Amino acid sequence: MDSDIDRILYDHDRILGRVRELGRDIAAHYADLEAPLTLVPILSGSIIFVADLIRELPLKMRIAMLQLSSYPGTATSPAQDPATLIELTGPVSGRHVLIVDDILDTGNTLRRVRRMLLDRGAASLRTAVLLRKPNKAPTDVPVDFVGFDVEDLFVVGYGLDYNDLYRNYPHIGVLRPELMP
Ligand code: IMP
Ligand code: MG
Numbered sequence: 001m002d003s004d005i006d007r008i009l010y011d012h013d014r015i016l017g018r019v020r021e022l023g024r025d026i027a028a029h030y031a032d033l034e035a036p037l038t039l040v041p042i043l044s045g046s047i048i049f050v051a052d053l054i055r056e057l058p059l060k061m062r063i064a065m066l067q068l069s070s071y072p073g074t075a076t077s078p079a080q081d082p083a084t085l086i087e088l089t090g091p092v093s094g095r096h097v098l099i100v101d102d103i104l105d106t107g108n109t110l111r112r113v114r115r116m117l118l119d120r121g122a123a124s125l126r127t128a129v130l131l132r133k134p135n136k137a138p139t140d141v142p143v144d145f146v147g148f149d150v151e152d153l154f155v156v157g158y159g160l161d162y163n164d165l166y167r168n169y170p171h172i173g174v175l176r177p178e179l180m181p
Contacts (some may be wrong), residue, residue, distance in 0.1 A: 001166065005157075005173040010148060012170040016052065017159055018147045019130075023056025026098065026145055027126060036060040037123075038095040042113060043067035043086060044167065045102030047131045048159035049147075053100065064090030076154045076162070076180060081101055093121035102159050103131040103150070107141035114141065131155070131172070154180060 010018075032102075035057050041050040043066065048075055054061065067086035097117055104110060110127060117125055128145035133152050156162050157169035163179060 001169055004166070004176055004179055005169065005171075006176045008171045008173040009153075009155060010158075010172040012158070015130075015147075015172065019052045020056050022128060022145050022147055023053055025062075026053075027057055027059060029126070029144075030059055030096070030098075033059070033096055035096060036062055037045065038062045038064055038090070038092055039100055040064050040066055040088070040092070040097055040113070040117065041100040042102075042109065044164075045159050045161065046100050046109045046130075048167070050100045051100055053128070062090060062095075064092060065087050066113065068112065069145065088116075088120075091120075092117050094123050096124045097122040097126070099125070099127040101127070101129050102128045103133065104141070104143055104146075105133050107138040110141045110143070111138070130158070131160075 004122045023076055039050065039054065039061055039065065041047065064173065066088045069083050069085050099110065099117070101110060114125060126144040127142065129143050130147040131150045132143065133150055153174050154162065155172050156166035156175055157172045159167050160172065161167045162175055
């Protein structure tokens with residue numbers, strides 16, 4: 001796997017340090033919340049991030065997962081309207097919700113998820129993303145907690161995939177270009 005990676009952008013220790021800081025920011029934001037928080041991780045890209053993040057959050061919480069597909073097959077540019085693959089696994093009505101996703105690119109995914117959660121009556125809605133790509137982040141898709149502003153490159157590792165591979169690569173890096181036709 002290592003030999004498929006051209007360049008590491010964020011190594012595992014740096015990611016964990018940043019996730020710890022995000023945990024502190026999020027915990028401070030919800031410090032006065034008496035009800036449990038509901039995290040909505042968007043599968044599958046956010047699995048590693050959310051697993052590390054929740055262990056940095058000393059809050060009462062529930063998890064309701066959801067899967068959307070944004071890339072058809074091996075494409076590396078997103079479809080306009082991501083399809084729902086796995087329905088939300090828990091209720092959000094009247095609950096305080098924090099969406100957790102791996103990366104904000106065009107914002108189509110988060111726009112759709114936000115609309116769905118608001119339609120279902122979330123009492124409050126915030127969003128945490130590990131990575132945010134430059135320039136494209138649309139103003140109608142607010143994100144409240146951002147790990148890193150990343151270069152406009154296709155990245156893999158720490159949950160992020162190419163063709164469903166490399167999610168278990170511990171760092172975040174760029175694939176060798178010849179592997180991404
Ligand atoms: P958006 O809907 O365009 O904002 O895309 C968000 C989703 O596309 C993310 O949750 C990822 O699953 C995927 N994605 C976007 N950029 C990358 C990347 O550089 N590497 C891997 N997946 C990505
Ligand atoms: Mg994703």
